[in-house]
Amino acid sequence: MSFIDKLAVVYKIQIDIDFKTYVFIGHTFDLLKEQEEVLHKLRNNKHECKKLQDKFNELINQEPKILGLHFRFKTLQGLRPAYYPDNVLPLLMEQLEKSFINTVYEDYKIRGKEYLILNDIENIKA
Template sequence: MISKLAIVYEIQIDIDFKTYVFIGRTFDLLKTKDEVLHKLRNNIHECKNLQDTFNRLMKQEPEILGLHLRFNSLQGLRPDYYPKNVLPLLMEQLEKSFISTTYQEYKRKGKEYLILNDIKNIEV
């Protein structure tokens, strides 16, 4: 049996022709997607920047939420190939790397404000 992928993902939210991004990691993307949407709809997501951006989106009353909010896989790893104690650390480092790279890329364009992750704990 093939196990689920460990995934570093990106959430994109489009508001007023700007695309905001949030990067996270999970061992079950479908479950995480449902949980994130549940938290956002109930105004209880732990990332304040993501929650505030989602709330702004909902004030515009989009007819089709899927046109304005997307989940994308950035990198997937097969858990069977890694020791169980190594994979969580590897996923954390991959997530930080994607956040840092995305932040630097957006900063060069003067758009680092579009990154919704808390970058205080990320080396940039």
């Protein structure tokens, strides 16, 4: 075991295109691995979220000199897995992710910018 246990993380991906910031919210139990896998899927046009994939493709077509200036991961919340029973943590993380998506959606909707959210909202709002 490492000195610091890995965190269970709810994260946000931000993609900046033409002065607009698009967001995608997800969760993982290994952020570094998730970052690598998400980038690998996006670069190979295989990400499960079509809206995220489309915006990434649009960004790449603009040939950014430094991808990290336009594509960023941010941690929204981290939990220490050791504090939660194994059977509870996955459900908790899923609910936290949905809660963040709903909060962002409601905030963006008030401002008429819900189109900036790349998550599949129909599945979340149910």
